[in-house]
Amino acid sequence: MSVTTASFGATPEGEEVSLFTCENNSGLRLQLTNYGAIVVAVETPDRDGRLANINLGFPSLAGYLQRHPYFGSTVGRYGNRIAFGKFSIDGVEYQLATNNGPHHLHGGEVGFDRAVWTTELMDADGESGVRFRHTSPDGDEGFPGELQVEVVYSLNDNNELRMEHVARTDRATHVNLTNHCYWNLAGVAPGKAASVLEHRLQLEADQYVAVDGTLIPTGELPEVAGTPLDFREMKSIGRDLGAIEADPPGYDHCFVVRGAGELRRAAIASDPHSGRVMEVLTNQPGIQLYTGNFLDGSDGCGGYGRHSAFCLETQHYPDTPNQSTFPSTILRPGDVYRHLTVHRFSVG
Secondary structure: OEEEEEEEEEOOOOOEEEEEEEEOOOOOEEEEEOEOOEEEEEEEEOOOOOEEEEEOOOOOHHHHHOOOOOOOOEEOOEOOEEHHHEEEEOOEEEEOOOOEOOEEEOOOOOOHHHOEOEEEEEEEOOEEEEEEEEEEOOOHHHOOOOEEEEEEEEEEOOOEEEEEEEEEEOOOEEOEOEEOOOEEEEEEEOOEOOOOOOOEEEEOEEEEOOEOOOOOEOOOOOEOOOOOOOOOOOEEOOOOHHHOOOOOOOOEEEEEEOOOOOOEEEEEEEOOOOOEEEEEEEOOOEEEEEOOOOOOOOHHHOOOOOOOOEEEEEEOOOOHHHOOOOOOOEEOOOOOEEEEEEEEEEEO
């Protein structure tokens, strides 16, 4: 195992940014930056042993400094949407930044994906990675409480990418962190990626979170059976995509992962051409499937086009602060938020 550090440039404010490269004994390679605690690249072998990056991103810091589709980003304080950017805790109403029409999305105008995090390298037997730390002040994007956040990305010799999110607060607040990697198991080059619609996917989910036309939950958790959202058996991502009523077409849905609280499998995806397989395990109640519907080939999207990647964001359900029947996202002083997700890579 090894981890090395190189310069990745500087922000317009003059803050130095680093690029960290972790490699395990099987040749898997993970690249991270402390700008946004972002996963820059994940290189894994295909069935013939050829390495390729399978994570959409940018070749330089400049790409990440612009508004982009959260490529590889650590998202917070709250991943996904909060209706009208409002919630109440203990009778006090809070107004958040609204950056997705009338709603709050992925932490607001300046979320965790735009912060420069402090770092600590990890290089132990069988595991290497980076521990990122960030302090979100009281009132940040409208959220109450000072939030101390720690995120660890690590690679081990079991060909696992582990993502551990930990948070503590000094006032009651809502927390829902996630990672926003865009995966294409066929392999990608800068600005070039084939469609993932032939990728195969299985989700350990019998229900999904129903939403309105602005992607805010209705409170219902319908069964996936008999709908285009039924991924209980392995199928191609594109098989039923055309039946989704969305503009642009594609999946952008949160699924209810079977089980609760413990680390268990949420998804498994594979590419029939390269043979790469990715299994996703998590202790979170939900997983958001997004098929890159708004990627348009522009510079802000890294040159990548629609459906050139898919996201599997482990998280709590959208708008939980306003949905009393959903598992709570309230974090109170003295409690610890712990979110663990494991991506396990293989070939088949």
